[in-house]
Amino acid sequence: MNKFPPIxxxxxxxxxxHKTVAADLDGTLLTTRSSFPYFFLLALEAGSLxxxxxxxxxxxxxxFTYILVSESAAIQILIFVTLAxxxxxxxxxxxxxxxxxxxxxxIRKDSWELFKECKGKRVVVTANPNVVVSEFIREYLGxxxxxxxxxxxxxxxxxxxxxxxxxxxxxxxxxxxxxxxxMPDLGLGDxxxxxxxxxxxxxxxMVPANKMAASVPQDQLDSCVIFHDGRLVRLPNPxxxxxxxxxxxxxxxxxxxxxxxxxMIPVRFVQFTYRMTGISLSIRGNPPPPPSQGSKGSLLVCNxxxxxDPILVSIALGRNVYCVTYSVSRLxxxxxxxxxxxxxxxxxxxAARISAILDKGHDVVICPEGTTCREPxxxxxxxxxxxxxxxxxxxxxxxxxxxxxxxxxxxxxxxxPYFFYMNPRPGYEVTFLEALREEDTCxxxxxxxxxxxxxxxxxxxxxxxxxxxxLTRKDKYMKLGxxxxxxxxxxxxxxxx
Numbered sequence: 001m002n003k004f005p006p007i008x009x010x011x012x013x014x015x016x017x018h019k020t021v022a023a024d025l026d027g028t029l030l031t032t033r034s035s036f037p038y039f040f041l042l043a044l045e046a047g048s049l050x051x052x053x054x055x056x057x058x059x060x061x062x063x064f065t066y067i068l069v070s071e072s073a074a075i076q077i078l079i080f081v082t083l084a085x086x087x088x089x090x091x092x093x094x095x096x097x098x099x100x101x102x103x104x105x106x107i108r109k110d111s112w113e114l115f116k117e118c119k120g121k122r123v124v125v126t127a128n129p130n131v132v133v134s135e136f137i138r139e140y141l142g143x144x145x146x147x148x149x150x151x152x153x154x155x156x157x158x159x160x161x162x163x164x165x166x167x168x169x170x171x172x173x174x175x176x177x178x179x180x181x182x183m184p185d186l187g188l189g190d191x192x193x194x195x196x197x198x199x200x201x202x203x204x205x206m207v208p209a210n211k212m213a214a215s216v217p218q219d220q221l222d223s224c225v226i227f228h229d230g231r232l233v234r235l236p237n238p239x240x241x242x243x244x245x246x247x248x249x250x251x252x253x254x255x256x257x258x259x260x261x262x263x264m265i266p267v268r269f270v271q272f273t274y275r276m277t278g279i280s281l282s283i284r285g286n287p288p289p290p291p292s293q294g295s296k297g298s299l300l301v302c303n304x305x306x307x308x309d310p311i312l313v314s315i316a317l318g319r320n321v322y323c324v325t326y327s328v329s330r331l332x333x334x335x336x337x338x339x340x341x342x343x344x345x346x347x348x349x350x351a352a353r354i355s356a357i358l359d360k361g362h363d364v365v366i367c368p369e370g371t372t373c374r375e376p377x378x379x380x381x382x383x384x385x386x387x388x389x390x391x392x393x394x395x396x397x398x399x400x401x402x403x404x405x406x407x408x409x410x411x412x413x414x415x416x417p418y419f420f421y422m423n424p425r426p427g428y429e430v431t432f433l434e435a436l437r438e439e440d441t442c443x444x445x446x447x448x449x450x451x452x453x454x455x456x457x458x459x460x461x462x463x464x465x466x467x468x469x470x471l472t473r474k475d476k477y478m479k480l481g482x483x484x485x486x487x488x489x490x491x492x493x494x495x496x497x
Contacts, residue, residue, distance in 0.1 A: 004204045005205055005206070019119075019120050020184045020185050022179070022184040023187070024188065024190060025128060027191060030103065030106050033209060037102070041094070041230060042095065042099075046086050046093070052241070052245070053245060056241050070167075072127075079161060094410075098230035099132065100225050101230075104218050106215055111188055118186060123143060123146055123184070125146045126148075130148065130150075146178050148166050168196050186202070186204070188204070227375075227471075227475075229408060230405065231405050232405070254278075255419075263337055268319065271316065279421075281315065283316045284430070285432035297362045297363040300395050301368060302367055303397055303466075304371060304373065305373070305407075306399055307407070307413075308428075310365035312428045312430055313395055316430040321362065322340075322357050323339070324364065325342055326343045341353055347384060354385075358389055370473040373476070374405060377471075378466050382453065390442065391435070392452070395430060395431065395433065395460075397431075400427035402426075406419045
């Protein structure tokens with residue numbers, strides 16, 4: 001029998017704005033009670049596929065240890081299998097780039113609203129390692145993190161815990177240390193091993209297990225997840241993890257077939273063969289006709305979801321167009337069904353390259369965000385395209401990826417297209433919007449390039465129901481990879497016929 005009342009017995013009229021609070025994470029602030037999915041993500045993204053498979057095989061042992069021995073022993077096994085031998089930097093990057101999206105989607109509404117209501121000191125005390133959860137807790141929950149410390153040797157985790165796993169009396173000691181002489185006003189937990197620290201609080205409540213508990217909309221957290229990395233779309237609980245791993249070899253074979261079969265098909269027929277191979281392609285709006293003889297080409301300006309965007313625009317048009325690329329692998333460029341011209345990030349050089357293609361009467365697909373964004377946001381549009389032509393056609397793109405993400409910052413970029421085609425039922429939506437009016441362009445309309453770029457960004461965002469931002473490629477790479485996203489580009493402009 002619980003020694004603390006359930007959270008549902010709280011008086012909603014009480015003013016807690018001045019109160020301090022200590023809360024558990026898994027099962028309390030999160031709707032998910034198990035840490036396994038998040039450790040699986042770390043094993044896969046900071047470690048390897050082999051380590052992820054090993055962790056899944058060990059999962060039954062971890063469960064039996066949790067039930068028959070202790071929570072602490074089970075967590076120590078989980079930590080050792082996941083992190084032993086991994087570089088600290090790799091784990092830190094994976095934890096900050098991959099996990100926040102999944103944590104943010106599973107913040108429990110009732111406990112979060114109570115936790116957020118307390119405006120005094122807020123502490124999340126958890127058995128999870130600090131390296132795994134601390135950044136998410138600070139940035140998205142606006143709280144201090146008190147978690148399990150891990151042993152490090154020569155820049156790598158040994159897999160051993162330093163000072164014990166924070167459960168039971170260890171959690172109590174951690175709360176006493178975090179709050180000093182003045183103990184928290186409110187304590188929240190969800191299991192018996194939380195009772196020790198909850199007993200220190202002036203009032204404490206249990207958060208009952210509820211698989212159907214409502215989650216918090218992400219815009220109600222202290223920060224919004226715009227950038228994230230990692231290949232998996234769904235939270236890999238043991239069932240999802242097993243299905244995903246079993247699908248991998250079949251998915252890879254399917255991806256190879258989809259890629260190379262459709263490469264042999266004339267572009268005007270590919271939208272039909274896509275349907276035959278299980279790929280959904282939705283084409284909306286009025287695709288523009290090809291340039292007339294002797295006239296310049298048009299700029300097809302689209303938002304950027306995956307590296308396949310220009311190819312899908314070409315397929316939707318039923319004809320070849322040029323595209324400009326940056327930091328795309330040579331393999332991807334070599335097997336691209338449309339001509340790809342590399343950019344250098346030197347404004348004058350890139351302008352000359354794009355203008356040369358347009359002057360030859362070829363349409364060009366350009367993604368002025370400069371990098372992909374997975375969430376319903378548009379990054380700032382570079383204004384270069386607006387200076388090159390008044391023939392601008394906005395194209396709104398969205399994508400459906402049910403199992404794997406087809407973009408990465410930290411992974412192997414040359415596999416991006418294959419991960420898209422590895423999804424059982426991948427889909428693309430390509431919407432051709434009205435060409436810009438003359439009065440909205442730089443040449444005949446007298447607008448500045450920045451004004452035109454911002455206008456096109458808003459037009460595409462409105463069509464998709466996305467939100468415009470001023471974030472850039474550099475912001476994304478600093479967030480996910482701790483670098484500015486610049487790469488050496490040695491590609492040269494091929495002759496345009």
